Amino acid sequence: MSRSVSAALTELSGRLAAAGIDGAPREARRIVAAAMRVVPDRVTLMQADPLEAEAEDRLATMAARRCAREPLSHILGLRAFFDHEFRVTADVLDPRPETETLVAAALDAPFERVLDLGTGSGCILLSLMAARPGAQGVGTDISAPALAVARENARILGVQDRCRFQRADWFAGIDAPDGTFDLIVSNPPYIAAWEMADLAPELGHEPRAALTDEGDGLSAYRAIAAGAGRFLAPGGRLMVEIGWRQGPDVLAILGAAGFGGLRILPDLDGRDRVAVALRGSTQG
Structure with missing residues:
Protein backbone atom coordinates (compact mmCIF):
# COMPACT_ATOMS: atom_id res chain seq x y z
CA MET A 1 0.00 0.00 0.00
CA SER A 2 1.29 3.45 -0.91
CA ARG A 3 2.29 5.74 1.90
CA SER A 4 0.84 9.22 2.11
CA VAL A 5 2.56 12.39 1.01
CA SER A 6 2.53 13.45 4.66
CA ALA A 7 4.37 10.29 5.70
CA ALA A 8 6.92 10.80 2.95
CA LEU A 9 7.52 14.37 4.10
CA THR A 10 7.99 13.35 7.72
CA GLU A 11 10.37 10.51 6.88
CA LEU A 12 12.48 12.59 4.49
CA SER A 13 12.67 15.53 6.87
CA GLY A 14 14.06 13.23 9.55
CA ARG A 15 16.62 11.74 7.18
CA LEU A 16 17.81 15.14 6.04
CA ALA A 17 18.12 16.40 9.60
CA ALA A 18 20.12 13.29 10.54
CA ALA A 19 22.43 14.03 7.61
CA GLY A 20 23.18 17.44 9.13
CA ILE A 21 21.18 19.53 6.68
CA ASP A 22 19.80 22.82 8.00
CA GLY A 23 16.20 23.64 7.09
CA ALA A 24 15.35 19.96 6.63
CA PRO A 25 11.53 20.39 6.58
CA ARG A 26 11.74 23.08 3.88
CA GLU A 27 14.10 21.02 1.75
CA ALA A 28 11.97 17.90 2.22
CA ARG A 29 8.96 19.78 0.89
CA ARG A 30 10.89 20.91 -2.19
CA ILE A 31 12.21 17.42 -2.90
CA VAL A 32 8.83 15.76 -2.46
CA ALA A 33 7.27 18.38 -4.73
CA ALA A 34 9.89 17.72 -7.39
CA ALA A 35 9.30 13.97 -7.12
CA MET A 36 5.57 14.54 -7.56
CA ARG A 37 6.23 17.10 -10.30
CA VAL A 38 4.14 19.78 -8.64
CA VAL A 39 5.04 23.19 -7.24
CA PRO A 40 5.99 23.15 -3.52
CA ASP A 41 2.88 25.09 -2.50
CA ARG A 42 0.72 22.22 -3.73
CA VAL A 43 2.28 19.73 -1.34
CA THR A 44 0.40 21.17 1.65
CA LEU A 45 -2.91 20.51 -0.10
CA MET A 46 -1.93 16.96 -1.07
CA GLN A 47 -0.61 15.61 2.24
CA ALA A 48 -3.41 13.05 2.62
CA ASP A 49 -2.93 11.75 -0.94
CA PRO A 50 -1.05 8.52 -1.62
CA LEU A 51 2.40 8.90 -3.16
CA GLU A 52 2.33 7.24 -6.54
CA ALA A 53 4.90 4.57 -7.37
CA GLU A 54 6.76 6.62 -9.98
CA ALA A 55 6.98 9.58 -7.61
CA GLU A 56 8.21 7.23 -4.87
CA ASP A 57 11.01 6.03 -7.15
CA ARG A 58 12.04 9.57 -8.04
CA LEU A 59 11.92 10.54 -4.38
CA ALA A 60 14.17 7.67 -3.35
CA THR A 61 16.82 8.71 -5.86
CA MET A 62 16.69 12.41 -4.96
CA ALA A 63 16.65 11.72 -1.22
CA ALA A 64 19.76 9.54 -1.46
CA ARG A 65 21.60 12.24 -3.39
CA ARG A 66 20.69 14.96 -0.92
CA CYS A 67 21.59 12.83 2.11
CA ALA A 68 24.99 12.38 0.45
CA ARG A 69 25.16 16.20 0.63
CA GLU A 70 24.86 16.83 -3.07
CA PRO A 71 23.56 20.43 -3.42
CA LEU A 72 19.80 20.72 -3.70
CA SER A 73 20.23 22.92 -6.76
CA HIS A 74 22.03 20.09 -8.58
CA ILE A 75 19.24 17.67 -7.73
Missing part, protein backbone atom coordinates in the same frame (compact mmCIF):
# COMPACT_ATOMS: atom_id res chain seq x y z
CA LEU A 76 16.47 20.03 -8.77
CA GLY A 77 18.49 21.53 -11.62
CA LEU A 78 17.56 25.07 -10.64
CA ARG A 79 18.57 27.79 -8.19
CA ALA A 80 16.58 30.92 -7.39
CA PHE A 81 18.80 33.99 -7.60
CA PHE A 82 17.84 37.65 -7.56
CA ASP A 83 14.61 37.84 -9.61
CA HIS A 84 14.97 34.62 -11.60
CA GLU A 85 15.66 30.91 -11.54
CA PHE A 86 18.87 29.67 -13.13
CA ARG A 87 19.77 26.28 -14.48
CA VAL A 88 22.58 24.82 -12.37
CA THR A 89 24.80 21.80 -12.94
CA ALA A 90 27.96 20.38 -11.39
CA ASP A 91 29.91 22.41 -13.98
CA VAL A 92 29.12 25.76 -12.35
CA LEU A 93 29.24 27.41 -8.96
CA ASP A 94 25.93 27.23 -7.15
CA PRO A 95 24.60 30.83 -7.04
CA ARG A 96 24.44 32.10 -3.48
CA PRO A 97 22.28 34.77 -1.83
CA GLU A 98 25.30 36.87 -0.81
CA THR A 99 26.23 37.32 -4.48
CA GLU A 100 22.96 39.20 -4.95
CA THR A 101 24.71 42.04 -3.09
CA LEU A 102 26.95 42.54 -6.12
CA VAL A 103 24.03 42.56 -8.56
CA ALA A 104 22.02 45.04 -6.50
CA ALA A 105 25.01 47.36 -6.11
CA ALA A 106 25.79 47.23 -9.84
CA LEU A 107 22.21 48.30 -10.57
CA ASP A 108 22.63 51.40 -8.39
CA ALA A 109 24.30 53.25 -11.29
CA PRO A 110 23.79 53.32 -15.08
CA PHE A 111 25.72 51.02 -17.40
CA GLU A 112 25.50 50.00 -21.02
CA ARG A 113 28.30 47.47 -21.57
CA VAL A 114 29.14 44.80 -19.00
CA LEU A 115 31.92 42.23 -18.75
CA ASP A 116 31.45 39.32 -16.34
CA LEU A 117 34.70 37.47 -15.64
CA GLY A 118 34.26 33.82 -14.66
CA THR A 119 30.56 33.91 -15.46
CA GLY A 120 29.75 30.32 -14.45
CA SER A 121 25.96 29.92 -14.62
CA GLY A 122 25.72 33.51 -15.85
CA CYS A 123 23.62 34.49 -12.84
CA ILE A 124 25.34 37.86 -12.31
CA LEU A 125 25.52 38.96 -15.92
CA LEU A 126 22.06 37.72 -16.87
CA SER A 127 20.43 39.28 -13.82
CA LEU A 128 21.95 42.60 -14.90
CA MET A 129 20.83 42.13 -18.51
CA ALA A 130 17.28 41.29 -17.46
CA ALA A 131 17.09 44.38 -15.25
CA ARG A 132 18.53 46.71 -17.90
CA PRO A 133 16.90 45.97 -21.28
CA GLY A 134 19.19 48.37 -23.14
CA ALA A 135 22.46 46.89 -21.89
CA GLN A 136 24.86 44.58 -23.71
CA GLY A 137 27.05 41.98 -21.99
CA VAL A 138 29.97 39.63 -22.40
CA GLY A 139 30.47 36.64 -20.12
CA THR A 140 33.75 34.75 -20.01
CA ASP A 141 34.86 31.55 -18.38
CA ILE A 142 37.78 29.17 -18.70
CA SER A 143 35.30 26.26 -18.63
CA ALA A 144 33.50 25.36 -21.85
CA PRO A 145 30.80 23.34 -19.99
CA ALA A 146 30.12 26.36 -17.76
CA LEU A 147 29.69 28.57 -20.81
CA ALA A 148 27.15 26.11 -22.19
CA VAL A 149 25.12 26.46 -18.98
CA ALA A 150 25.33 30.26 -19.17
CA ARG A 151 24.17 30.29 -22.79
CA GLU A 152 21.19 28.12 -21.88
CA ASN A 153 20.27 30.44 -19.01
CA ALA A 154 20.50 33.43 -21.35
CA ARG A 155 18.08 31.71 -23.70
CA ILE A 156 15.66 30.88 -20.88
CA LEU A 157 15.68 34.51 -19.69
CA GLY A 158 15.28 35.80 -23.23
CA VAL A 159 18.41 37.96 -23.20
CA GLN A 160 20.55 35.85 -25.52
CA ASP A 161 20.51 38.51 -28.26
CA ARG A 162 22.22 40.98 -25.92
CA CYS A 163 24.84 38.61 -24.49
CA ARG A 164 27.98 37.08 -25.89
CA PHE A 165 29.92 34.30 -24.20
CA GLN A 166 33.51 33.38 -24.87
CA ARG A 167 36.19 31.21 -23.38
CA ALA A 168 38.94 33.23 -21.71
CA ASP A 169 41.39 33.04 -18.82
CA TRP A 170 40.62 36.33 -17.09
CA PHE A 171 41.54 38.91 -19.75
CA ALA A 172 43.57 36.55 -21.93
CA GLY A 173 41.39 35.74 -24.92
CA ILE A 174 38.78 38.49 -24.56
CA ASP A 175 37.76 39.72 -27.99
CA ALA A 176 36.90 43.38 -27.29
CA PRO A 177 38.61 46.74 -27.94
CA ASP A 178 40.24 48.68 -25.13
CA GLY A 179 37.81 50.75 -23.10
CA THR A 180 34.82 48.71 -24.21
CA PHE A 181 33.06 48.25 -20.87
CA ASP A 182 31.66 50.70 -18.36
CA LEU A 183 31.14 47.90 -15.80
CA ILE A 184 33.25 44.84 -15.03
CA VAL A 185 31.95 42.33 -12.49
CA SER A 186 33.28 39.07 -11.13
CA ASN A 187 32.77 36.48 -8.43
CA PRO A 188 36.22 34.88 -8.67
CA PRO A 189 37.63 31.91 -6.73
CA TYR A 190 38.64 33.47 -3.41
CA ILE A 191 38.86 30.61 -0.94
CA ALA A 192 42.43 29.92 0.16
CA ALA A 193 43.68 26.38 -0.37
CA TRP A 194 44.06 25.76 3.37
CA GLU A 195 40.42 26.76 3.98
CA MET A 196 38.95 24.14 1.64
CA ALA A 197 39.00 21.28 4.15
CA ASP A 198 36.70 23.19 6.51
CA LEU A 199 33.94 23.90 3.99
CA ALA A 200 30.48 22.33 3.90
CA PRO A 201 30.31 18.92 2.17
CA GLU A 202 28.10 20.37 -0.58
CA LEU A 203 31.02 22.35 -1.96
CA GLY A 204 32.77 19.10 -2.82
CA HIS A 205 30.20 18.72 -5.61
CA GLU A 206 31.02 22.10 -7.17
CA PRO A 207 33.93 22.83 -9.55
CA ARG A 208 36.99 23.30 -7.37
CA ALA A 209 38.49 25.84 -9.77
CA ALA A 210 35.50 28.12 -9.17
CA LEU A 211 36.10 28.03 -5.41
CA THR A 212 39.84 28.26 -4.82
CA ASP A 213 42.97 29.51 -6.56
CA GLU A 214 44.91 26.76 -4.76
CA GLY A 215 46.90 29.57 -3.12
CA ASP A 216 46.16 32.47 -0.81
CA GLY A 217 42.73 33.26 -2.29
CA LEU A 218 43.92 36.56 -3.76
CA SER A 219 45.51 35.62 -7.09
CA ALA A 220 42.31 36.25 -9.05
CA TYR A 221 42.13 39.80 -7.70
CA ARG A 222 45.73 40.41 -8.75
CA ALA A 223 44.94 39.24 -12.29
CA ILE A 224 41.73 41.28 -12.47
CA ALA A 225 43.38 44.42 -11.10
CA ALA A 226 46.24 44.09 -13.59
CA GLY A 227 43.98 43.87 -16.63
CA ALA A 228 40.71 45.63 -15.86
CA GLY A 229 41.94 49.18 -16.44
CA ARG A 230 42.59 48.44 -20.08
CA PHE A 231 39.05 47.26 -20.77
CA LEU A 232 37.19 49.81 -18.61
CA ALA A 233 35.95 53.04 -20.12
CA PRO A 234 36.96 56.26 -18.30
CA GLY A 235 35.04 56.39 -15.04
CA GLY A 236 34.05 52.74 -15.42
CA ARG A 237 33.32 50.60 -12.39
CA LEU A 238 34.97 47.37 -11.29
CA MET A 239 32.98 45.29 -8.78
CA VAL A 240 34.16 41.98 -7.36
CA GLU A 241 32.79 39.66 -4.72
CA ILE A 242 35.22 38.99 -1.87
CA GLY A 243 35.56 36.76 1.15
CA TRP A 244 34.40 38.49 4.31
CA ARG A 245 37.95 38.89 5.66
CA GLN A 246 39.59 39.95 2.40
CA GLY A 247 38.48 43.58 2.14
CA PRO A 248 41.73 45.30 3.17
CA ASP A 249 43.87 43.02 0.99
CA VAL A 250 41.68 43.42 -2.08
CA LEU A 251 41.49 47.20 -1.73
CA ALA A 252 45.29 47.31 -1.42
CA ILE A 253 45.64 45.29 -4.63
CA LEU A 254 43.20 47.56 -6.50
CA GLY A 255 44.79 50.72 -5.15
CA ALA A 256 48.27 49.58 -6.18
CA ALA A 257 46.94 49.02 -9.70
CA GLY A 258 45.82 52.66 -9.92
CA PHE A 259 42.12 52.32 -9.18
CA GLY A 260 40.29 55.02 -7.26
CA GLY A 261 36.94 55.32 -5.48
CA LEU A 262 37.74 52.26 -3.41
CA ARG A 263 35.08 50.98 -1.03
CA ILE A 264 33.65 47.82 0.49
CA LEU A 265 29.96 46.94 0.54
CA PRO A 266 28.42 44.56 3.11
CA ASP A 267 25.98 41.75 2.43
CA LEU A 268 22.67 41.35 4.28
CA ASP A 269 24.50 39.71 7.19
CA GLY A 270 26.73 42.77 7.57
CA ARG A 271 29.86 41.01 6.33
CA ASP A 272 32.22 42.55 3.78
CA ARG A 273 31.12 41.15 0.43
CA VAL A 274 31.83 43.42 -2.56
CA ALA A 275 34.86 45.55 -3.42
CA VAL A 276 34.13 48.52 -5.68
CA ALA A 277 36.70 50.54 -7.65
CA LEU A 278 36.71 53.14 -10.41
CA ARG A 279 39.10 53.42 -13.28
CA GLY A 280 41.77 55.89 -12.14
CA SER A 281 43.43 58.62 -14.13
CA THR A 282 46.74 56.72 -14.09
CA GLN A 283 45.26 53.76 -15.96
CA GLY A 284 44.82 53.10 -19.64
Whole structure:
Protein backbone atom coordinates (compact mmCIF):
# COMPACT_ATOMS: atom_id res chain seq x y z
CA MET A 1 0.00 0.00 0.00
CA SER A 2 1.29 3.45 -0.91
CA ARG A 3 2.29 5.74 1.90
CA SER A 4 0.84 9.22 2.11
CA VAL A 5 2.56 12.39 1.01
CA SER A 6 2.53 13.45 4.66
CA ALA A 7 4.37 10.29 5.70
CA ALA A 8 6.92 10.80 2.95
CA LEU A 9 7.52 14.37 4.10
CA THR A 10 7.99 13.35 7.72
CA GLU A 11 10.37 10.51 6.88
CA LEU A 12 12.48 12.59 4.49
CA SER A 13 12.67 15.53 6.87
CA GLY A 14 14.06 13.23 9.55
CA ARG A 15 16.62 11.74 7.18
CA LEU A 16 17.81 15.14 6.04
CA ALA A 17 18.12 16.40 9.60
CA ALA A 18 20.12 13.29 10.54
CA ALA A 19 22.43 14.03 7.61
CA GLY A 20 23.18 17.44 9.13
CA ILE A 21 21.18 19.53 6.68
CA ASP A 22 19.80 22.82 8.00
CA GLY A 23 16.20 23.64 7.09
CA ALA A 24 15.35 19.96 6.63
CA PRO A 25 11.53 20.39 6.58
CA ARG A 26 11.74 23.08 3.88
CA GLU A 27 14.10 21.02 1.75
CA ALA A 28 11.97 17.90 2.22
CA ARG A 29 8.96 19.78 0.89
CA ARG A 30 10.89 20.91 -2.19
CA ILE A 31 12.21 17.42 -2.90
CA VAL A 32 8.83 15.76 -2.46
CA ALA A 33 7.27 18.38 -4.73
CA ALA A 34 9.89 17.72 -7.39
CA ALA A 35 9.30 13.97 -7.12
CA MET A 36 5.57 14.54 -7.56
CA ARG A 37 6.23 17.10 -10.30
CA VAL A 38 4.14 19.78 -8.64
CA VAL A 39 5.04 23.19 -7.24
CA PRO A 40 5.99 23.15 -3.52
CA ASP A 41 2.88 25.09 -2.50
CA ARG A 42 0.72 22.22 -3.73
CA VAL A 43 2.28 19.73 -1.34
CA THR A 44 0.40 21.17 1.65
CA LEU A 45 -2.91 20.51 -0.10
CA MET A 46 -1.93 16.96 -1.07
CA GLN A 47 -0.61 15.61 2.24
CA ALA A 48 -3.41 13.05 2.62
CA ASP A 49 -2.93 11.75 -0.94
CA PRO A 50 -1.05 8.52 -1.62
CA LEU A 51 2.40 8.90 -3.16
CA GLU A 52 2.33 7.24 -6.54
CA ALA A 53 4.90 4.57 -7.37
CA GLU A 54 6.76 6.62 -9.98
CA ALA A 55 6.98 9.58 -7.61
CA GLU A 56 8.21 7.23 -4.87
CA ASP A 57 11.01 6.03 -7.15
CA ARG A 58 12.04 9.57 -8.04
CA LEU A 59 11.92 10.54 -4.38
CA ALA A 60 14.17 7.67 -3.35
CA THR A 61 16.82 8.71 -5.86
CA MET A 62 16.69 12.41 -4.96
CA ALA A 63 16.65 11.72 -1.22
CA ALA A 64 19.76 9.54 -1.46
CA ARG A 65 21.60 12.24 -3.39
CA ARG A 66 20.69 14.96 -0.92
CA CYS A 67 21.59 12.83 2.11
CA ALA A 68 24.99 12.38 0.45
CA ARG A 69 25.16 16.20 0.63
CA GLU A 70 24.86 16.83 -3.07
CA PRO A 71 23.56 20.43 -3.42
CA LEU A 72 19.80 20.72 -3.70
CA SER A 73 20.23 22.92 -6.76
CA HIS A 74 22.03 20.09 -8.58
CA ILE A 75 19.24 17.67 -7.73
CA LEU A 76 16.47 20.03 -8.77
CA GLY A 77 18.49 21.53 -11.62
CA LEU A 78 17.56 25.07 -10.64
CA ARG A 79 18.57 27.79 -8.19
CA ALA A 80 16.58 30.92 -7.39
CA PHE A 81 18.80 33.99 -7.60
CA PHE A 82 17.84 37.65 -7.56
CA ASP A 83 14.61 37.84 -9.61
CA HIS A 84 14.97 34.62 -11.60
CA GLU A 85 15.66 30.91 -11.54
CA PHE A 86 18.87 29.67 -13.13
CA ARG A 87 19.77 26.28 -14.48
CA VAL A 88 22.58 24.82 -12.37
CA THR A 89 24.80 21.80 -12.94
CA ALA A 90 27.96 20.38 -11.39
CA ASP A 91 29.91 22.41 -13.98
CA VAL A 92 29.12 25.76 -12.35
CA LEU A 93 29.24 27.41 -8.96
CA ASP A 94 25.93 27.23 -7.15
CA PRO A 95 24.60 30.83 -7.04
CA ARG A 96 24.44 32.10 -3.48
CA PRO A 97 22.28 34.77 -1.83
CA GLU A 98 25.30 36.87 -0.81
CA THR A 99 26.23 37.32 -4.48
CA GLU A 100 22.96 39.20 -4.95
CA THR A 101 24.71 42.04 -3.09
CA LEU A 102 26.95 42.54 -6.12
CA VAL A 103 24.03 42.56 -8.56
CA ALA A 104 22.02 45.04 -6.50
CA ALA A 105 25.01 47.36 -6.11
CA ALA A 106 25.79 47.23 -9.84
CA LEU A 107 22.21 48.30 -10.57
CA ASP A 108 22.63 51.40 -8.39
CA ALA A 109 24.30 53.25 -11.29
CA PRO A 110 23.79 53.32 -15.08
CA PHE A 111 25.72 51.02 -17.40
CA GLU A 112 25.50 50.00 -21.02
CA ARG A 113 28.30 47.47 -21.57
CA VAL A 114 29.14 44.80 -19.00
CA LEU A 115 31.92 42.23 -18.75
CA ASP A 116 31.45 39.32 -16.34
CA LEU A 117 34.70 37.47 -15.64
CA GLY A 118 34.26 33.82 -14.66
CA THR A 119 30.56 33.91 -15.46
CA GLY A 120 29.75 30.32 -14.45
CA SER A 121 25.96 29.92 -14.62
CA GLY A 122 25.72 33.51 -15.85
CA CYS A 123 23.62 34.49 -12.84
CA ILE A 124 25.34 37.86 -12.31
CA LEU A 125 25.52 38.96 -15.92
CA LEU A 126 22.06 37.72 -16.87
CA SER A 127 20.43 39.28 -13.82
CA LEU A 128 21.95 42.60 -14.90
CA MET A 129 20.83 42.13 -18.51
CA ALA A 130 17.28 41.29 -17.46
CA ALA A 131 17.09 44.38 -15.25
CA ARG A 132 18.53 46.71 -17.90
CA PRO A 133 16.90 45.97 -21.28
CA GLY A 134 19.19 48.37 -23.14
CA ALA A 135 22.46 46.89 -21.89
CA GLN A 136 24.86 44.58 -23.71
CA GLY A 137 27.05 41.98 -21.99
CA VAL A 138 29.97 39.63 -22.40
CA GLY A 139 30.47 36.64 -20.12
CA THR A 140 33.75 34.75 -20.01
CA ASP A 141 34.86 31.55 -18.38
CA ILE A 142 37.78 29.17 -18.70
CA SER A 143 35.30 26.26 -18.63
CA ALA A 144 33.50 25.36 -21.85
CA PRO A 145 30.80 23.34 -19.99
CA ALA A 146 30.12 26.36 -17.76
CA LEU A 147 29.69 28.57 -20.81
CA ALA A 148 27.15 26.11 -22.19
CA VAL A 149 25.12 26.46 -18.98
CA ALA A 150 25.33 30.26 -19.17
CA ARG A 151 24.17 30.29 -22.79
CA GLU A 152 21.19 28.12 -21.88
CA ASN A 153 20.27 30.44 -19.01
CA ALA A 154 20.50 33.43 -21.35
CA ARG A 155 18.08 31.71 -23.70
CA ILE A 156 15.66 30.88 -20.88
CA LEU A 157 15.68 34.51 -19.69
CA GLY A 158 15.28 35.80 -23.23
CA VAL A 159 18.41 37.96 -23.20
CA GLN A 160 20.55 35.85 -25.52
CA ASP A 161 20.51 38.51 -28.26
CA ARG A 162 22.22 40.98 -25.92
CA CYS A 163 24.84 38.61 -24.49
CA ARG A 164 27.98 37.08 -25.89
CA PHE A 165 29.92 34.30 -24.20
CA GLN A 166 33.51 33.38 -24.87
CA ARG A 167 36.19 31.21 -23.38
CA ALA A 168 38.94 33.23 -21.71
CA ASP A 169 41.39 33.04 -18.82
CA TRP A 170 40.62 36.33 -17.09
CA PHE A 171 41.54 38.91 -19.75
CA ALA A 172 43.57 36.55 -21.93
CA GLY A 173 41.39 35.74 -24.92
CA ILE A 174 38.78 38.49 -24.56
CA ASP A 175 37.76 39.72 -27.99
CA ALA A 176 36.90 43.38 -27.29
CA PRO A 177 38.61 46.74 -27.94
CA ASP A 178 40.24 48.68 -25.13
CA GLY A 179 37.81 50.75 -23.10
CA THR A 180 34.82 48.71 -24.21
CA PHE A 181 33.06 48.25 -20.87
CA ASP A 182 31.66 50.70 -18.36
CA LEU A 183 31.14 47.90 -15.80
CA ILE A 184 33.25 44.84 -15.03
CA VAL A 185 31.95 42.33 -12.49
CA SER A 186 33.28 39.07 -11.13
CA ASN A 187 32.77 36.48 -8.43
CA PRO A 188 36.22 34.88 -8.67
CA PRO A 189 37.63 31.91 -6.73
CA TYR A 190 38.64 33.47 -3.41
CA ILE A 191 38.86 30.61 -0.94
CA ALA A 192 42.43 29.92 0.16
CA ALA A 193 43.68 26.38 -0.37
CA TRP A 194 44.06 25.76 3.37
CA GLU A 195 40.42 26.76 3.98
CA MET A 196 38.95 24.14 1.64
CA ALA A 197 39.00 21.28 4.15
CA ASP A 198 36.70 23.19 6.51
CA LEU A 199 33.94 23.90 3.99
CA ALA A 200 30.48 22.33 3.90
CA PRO A 201 30.31 18.92 2.17
CA GLU A 202 28.10 20.37 -0.58
CA LEU A 203 31.02 22.35 -1.96
CA GLY A 204 32.77 19.10 -2.82
CA HIS A 205 30.20 18.72 -5.61
CA GLU A 206 31.02 22.10 -7.17
CA PRO A 207 33.93 22.83 -9.55
CA ARG A 208 36.99 23.30 -7.37
CA ALA A 209 38.49 25.84 -9.77
CA ALA A 210 35.50 28.12 -9.17
CA LEU A 211 36.10 28.03 -5.41
CA THR A 212 39.84 28.26 -4.82
CA ASP A 213 42.97 29.51 -6.56
CA GLU A 214 44.91 26.76 -4.76
CA GLY A 215 46.90 29.57 -3.12
CA ASP A 216 46.16 32.47 -0.81
CA GLY A 217 42.73 33.26 -2.29
CA LEU A 218 43.92 36.56 -3.76
CA SER A 219 45.51 35.62 -7.09
CA ALA A 220 42.31 36.25 -9.05
CA TYR A 221 42.13 39.80 -7.70
CA ARG A 222 45.73 40.41 -8.75
CA ALA A 223 44.94 39.24 -12.29
CA ILE A 224 41.73 41.28 -12.47
CA ALA A 225 43.38 44.42 -11.10
CA ALA A 226 46.24 44.09 -13.59
CA GLY A 227 43.98 43.87 -16.63
CA ALA A 228 40.71 45.63 -15.86
CA GLY A 229 41.94 49.18 -16.44
CA ARG A 230 42.59 48.44 -20.08
CA PHE A 231 39.05 47.26 -20.77
CA LEU A 232 37.19 49.81 -18.61
CA ALA A 233 35.95 53.04 -20.12
CA PRO A 234 36.96 56.26 -18.30
CA GLY A 235 35.04 56.39 -15.04
CA GLY A 236 34.05 52.74 -15.42
CA ARG A 237 33.32 50.60 -12.39
CA LEU A 238 34.97 47.37 -11.29
CA MET A 239 32.98 45.29 -8.78
CA VAL A 240 34.16 41.98 -7.36
CA GLU A 241 32.79 39.66 -4.72
CA ILE A 242 35.22 38.99 -1.87
CA GLY A 243 35.56 36.76 1.15
CA TRP A 244 34.40 38.49 4.31
CA ARG A 245 37.95 38.89 5.66
CA GLN A 246 39.59 39.95 2.40
CA GLY A 247 38.48 43.58 2.14
CA PRO A 248 41.73 45.30 3.17
CA ASP A 249 43.87 43.02 0.99
CA VAL A 250 41.68 43.42 -2.08
CA LEU A 251 41.49 47.20 -1.73
CA ALA A 252 45.29 47.31 -1.42
CA ILE A 253 45.64 45.29 -4.63
CA LEU A 254 43.20 47.56 -6.50
CA GLY A 255 44.79 50.72 -5.15
CA ALA A 256 48.27 49.58 -6.18
CA ALA A 257 46.94 49.02 -9.70
CA GLY A 258 45.82 52.66 -9.92
CA PHE A 259 42.12 52.32 -9.18
CA GLY A 260 40.29 55.02 -7.26
CA GLY A 261 36.94 55.32 -5.48
CA LEU A 262 37.74 52.26 -3.41
CA ARG A 263 35.08 50.98 -1.03
CA ILE A 264 33.65 47.82 0.49
CA LEU A 265 29.96 46.94 0.54
CA PRO A 266 28.42 44.56 3.11
CA ASP A 267 25.98 41.75 2.43
CA LEU A 268 22.67 41.35 4.28
CA ASP A 269 24.50 39.71 7.19
CA GLY A 270 26.73 42.77 7.57
CA ARG A 271 29.86 41.01 6.33
CA ASP A 272 32.22 42.55 3.78
CA ARG A 273 31.12 41.15 0.43
CA VAL A 274 31.83 43.42 -2.56
CA ALA A 275 34.86 45.55 -3.42
CA VAL A 276 34.13 48.52 -5.68
CA ALA A 277 36.70 50.54 -7.65
CA LEU A 278 36.71 53.14 -10.41
CA ARG A 279 39.10 53.42 -13.28
CA GLY A 280 41.77 55.89 -12.14
CA SER A 281 43.43 58.62 -14.13
CA THR A 282 46.74 56.72 -14.09
CA GLN A 283 45.26 53.76 -15.96
CA GLY A 284 44.82 53.10 -19.64
